[in-house]
Amino acid sequence: MKLIIPKIVEKLNLSDYAKEFGDQTMDVWVNPDKEVGEMHDRNIERTNLIINKLIELKAERQSKGEKWFEDVGKGLQAEFLANLEAADKKAKEWYSIIWSQGEDETRVTIEEVSKLAETAKESDPMFFRWICEKTIDMIVAHRVNRKN
Numbered sequence: 001m002k003l004i005i006p007k008i009v010e011k012l013n014l015s016d017y018a019k020e021f022g023d024q025t026m027d028v029w030v031n032p033d034k035e036v037g038e039m040h041d042r043n044i045e046r047t048n049l050i051i052n053k054l055i056e057l058k059a060e061r062q063s064k065g066e067k068w069f070e071d072v073g074k075g076l077q078a079e080f081l082a083n084l085e086a087a088d089k090k091a092k093e094w095y096s097i098i099w100s101q102g103e104d105e106t107r108v109t110i111e112e113v114s115k116l117a118e119t120a121k122e123s124d125p126m127f128f129r130w131i132c133e134k135t136i137d138m139i140v141a142h143r144v145n146r147k148n
Contacts, residue, residue: 007031009102010138017130027102028135030142040094047087053080092117098135 008031014021032040057076061069092113100107108116120128 005031007101008142010142012131012134012138014131016134017127026099026131027106028138029098029101030139032098032139036094036097039090039097043087043090043094047084047091050080050084050087054084089114095132095135098139 007029009027010030011025012028014024014026029036054077057073057080061073064073089110093110096108096110096113099113100109117128
């Protein structure tokens with residue numbers, strides 16, 4: 001038997017965030033393959049590790065003092081922040097993939113995801129976070145939904 005499992009793309013209605021969006025939607029690939037799923041999981045793990053290292057660094061700064069931080073801690077902080085920035089870029093790459101599986105005119109580049117995040121930060125700080133969280137919610141809902 002030859003069975004082809006299609007990419008399933010659902011619409012995220014932006015009017016669920018605010019009615020002013022009208023009929024604008026975004027495409028969300030709700031059944032990403034193993035490779036794309038693992039890409040997301042690895043990036044979450046990496047991000048959590050970096051955040052924990054920054055928390056540990058803050059505690060060390062308090063216990064070892066400002067001299068230590070100036071001599072050692074600042075370099076570590078810069079390294080951790082650079083790693084966090086790289087993880088953020090990877091997350092935007094993942095969203096670009098997830099939001100680009102519909103029609104050609106709905107595809108989104110990493111640069112467009114970055115621009116959307118920056119624009120939203122200035123004009124509506126919760127919007128980008130909301131579409132990211134809704135995207136994850138849609139993927140999880142698809143995975144746990146039993147089809148009859």
